[in-house]
Amino acid sequence: MTATITPEAEATSPEPGRRPLGKIIVRWLTTTDHKVIGHLYLITSFAFFLFAGVMAMLMRAELAEPGGQIVGEETYNQLFTMHGTIMLLLFATPLFVGFANEIMPLQIGAPDVAFPRLNMLSYWLFLFGGIIASIAFIMPGGAASFGWTAYAPLSDAVNSPGVGGDLWIMGLWMAGLGTILGGVNFVTTIFTMRAPGMTMFRMPIFTWNTLVTSLLVLMAFPILAGALLMLEADRRLGAHVFDPANGGAILWQHLFWFFGHPEVYIIFLPAAGLVTMMIYTLARTPLVGYRAIVLALLATGFFGFAVWAHHMLTAGLGMLEMMLISAASFAVSVPAAIQIFSWLATLWQGRLRITGAALFLLGFLFIFVLGGLTGVMVAVLPFNWQVHDTYFIVAHLHYVLIGGMVFP
Numbered sequence: 561m562t563a564t565i566t567p568e569a570e571a572t573s574p575e576p577g578r579r580p581l582g583k584i585i586v587r588w589l590t591t592t593d594h595k596v597i598g599h600l601y602l603i604t605s606f607a608f609f610l611f612a613g614v615m616a617m618l619m620r621a622e623l624a625e626p627g628g629q630i631v632g633e634e635t636y637n638q639l640f641t642m643h644g645t646i647m648l649l650l651f652a653t654p655l656f657v658g659f660a661n662e663i664m665p666l667q668i669g670a671p672d673v674a675f676p677r678l679n680m681l682s683y684w685l686f687l688f689g690g691i692i693a694s695i696a697f698i699m700p701g702g703a704a705s706f707g708w709t710a711y712a713p714l715s716d717a718v719n720s721p722g723v724g725g726d727l728w729i730m731g732l733w734m735a736g737l738g739t740i741l742g743g744v745n746f747v748t749t750i751f752t753m754r755a756p757g758m759t760m761f762r763m764p765i766f767t768w769n770t771l772v773t774s775l776l777v778l779m780a781f782p783i784l785a786g787a788l789l790m791l792e793a794d795r796r797l798g799a800h801v802f803d804p805a806n807g808g809a810i811l812w813q814h815l816f817w818f819f820g821h822p823e824v825y826i827i828f829l830p831a832a833g834l835v836t837m838m839i840y841t842l843a844r845t846p847l848v849g850y851r852a853i854v855l856a857l858l859a860t861g862f863f864g865f866a867v868w869a870h871h872m873l874t875a876g877l878g879m880l881e882m883m884l885i886s887a888a889s890f891a892v893s894v895p896a897a898i899q900i901f902s903w904l905a906t907l908w909q910g911r912l913r914i915t916g917a918a919l920f921l922l923g924f925l926f927i928f929v930l931g932g933l934t935g936v937m938v939a940v941l942p943f944n945w946q947v948h949d950t951y952f953i954v955a956h957l958h959y960v961l962i963g964g965m966v967f968p
Contacts, residue, residue: 592676594661600683601658605651608690612646615639637705638724642694644708648823649732650690652965656830657682657742660770664746667764669755674748678741685738693731696724704728709820710791712802712812717795726795733788736781743777746770765853769833772857776822776829776864784819787812813875817868825864827961829857831968832899835921838968839903842918843910849902856895863892873941874948882941889939896932900925920967927963931956 588596619639622630631639665673673679696703701722706715710728713719750771754763763771791812793799802808840847847853866888873882903925912918934956938944947953 592672592680594665594673594676594679597679597683598658598661598663601654601661601686604683604687604690605655605658608646608650608654608694611694612643612651615643615646619643634702634705637707638697638703641704641706641708641728642697645693645704645728645732646690647961648708648827649735650686650693652827652961653739653823654686654735655965656770656773656826657686657739659830659834660742660746660774664767664770665749665753667767668750668753668758670749670753673745674753675745679745682738682742682745685741686735689731689733689735689738691731692734693728696727699723699727709816710812711816712791712794712809713804715791715795715812716802726792729788729792729795733785733792736785736788739777740781740785743774743781746774747778750774761851761854765836765847765850766830766833768854768857769829769836772861773826773829776826776861779865780819780822780826783815787815787819810872810875813872814869817871818865821868821871822861822864824960825860828964829860831965835903835924835968836899838917838921839906840910842915842921843907843912845906845910847902848905848909849898852898853902856898859895860892863888863895867892870939870944873944886939886941890936893932893936900929924963924967927959927967929963931959931961931963934959 588600591597618630619636622628622636661673661679665671694703699722701724703724704710704715704720704727706720706725715725717725750763750767790799790801794801794803800806800808802812836847836853867885869877869881869885870889873885877885934952938947938953938956
């Protein structure tokens with residue numbers, strides 16, 4: 561017997577396979593599914609990317625002609641501070657967490673990450689931390705304006721009064737805590753939840769990139785978190801940790817760049833893993849030099865912590881220290897070169913299909929190599945002393961980050 565559906569019933573029944581919007585929203589807000597959490601990370605990261613991109617366009621419009629036309633000096637400083645902060649810590653770093661959530665458990669045959677609820681907590685800490693840091697634009701006094709590096713004493717309560725600096729500090733601390741918890745989750749998942757028979761050297765390259773990046777997060781972000789809390793103690797409790805009279809200005813630089821240089825590789829390595837997967841897929845050939853790339857990743861992680869002071873070669877360090885840092889800065893280019901030659905050899909061995917994705921990959925290779933070559937240049941001490949804090953360094957930074965992460 562066939563059931564008859566009236567037009568009225570048909571009009572009020574949901575479409576097959578479609579769920580009410582309210583249920584979808586509730587599911588996304590309460591989910592512990594690593595794929596959905598990955599979606600949330602990617603969507604939120606790109607929202608911050610667009611926000612920071614508007615700031616960049618305002619700054620470039622202001623600099624197009626001499627004199628103030630678009631924004632005032634204080635607003636410009638706020639835009640400069642928040643653009644760098646959002647691009648590095650609220651776009652590029654969470655983008656890694658999003659892609660790792662989407663891809664890594666599937667690659668190792670895991671049903672989910674090791675700690676699903678902790679995974680969701682990590683996202684909410686990132687989201688609310690980013691909102692807290694950014695919402696200062698509408699607060700009295702505006703957002704933080706001491707530069708994205710927050711150098712002491714520019715970032716103390718005397719030179720940067722107002723609540724904007726405090727919101728910047730505590731927002732980044734909260735977002736950083738979420739990133740640390742995400743790193744714990746990924747390392748535990750990779751070590752304990754691989755499918756039977758999947759040894760370490762059978763893991764896909766992107767999983768290796770996720771592992772090395774997560775280890776960098778676990779070593780670098782706690783340094784930033786501690787430094788931020790000490791800076792807030794200086795601002796509100798009179799702690800004088802970063803008082804220049806006690807050497808605090810140099811101490812902040814050491815702590816910030818001990819986090820800040822590994823952060824470059826926290827941004828680049830996941831993108832490099834995506835590039836590796838895309839290159840051998842588009843070239844339709846096996847990857848050339850799998851083990852060499854794995855060793856290069858491990859070496860990159862090591863050298864990433866050995867060269868933090870090459871951001872401080874004009875800060876008055878001793879000559880021996882500067883020479884060692886200079887030598888390590890040259891050495892860090894070797895693992896990156898190994899990866900690039902592996903990618904080129906894979907392309908040479910295969911037959912590349914010229915698609916939109918392939919064009920972005922070729923653009924990545926060209927732009928990133930320019931960034932790498934300018935990085936070798938600034939490792940030369942006399943040259944570094946001349947170009948430090950000039951637009952040469954700004955260009956180098958953006959060649960590396962746009963070529964090394966945004967293009968992939």
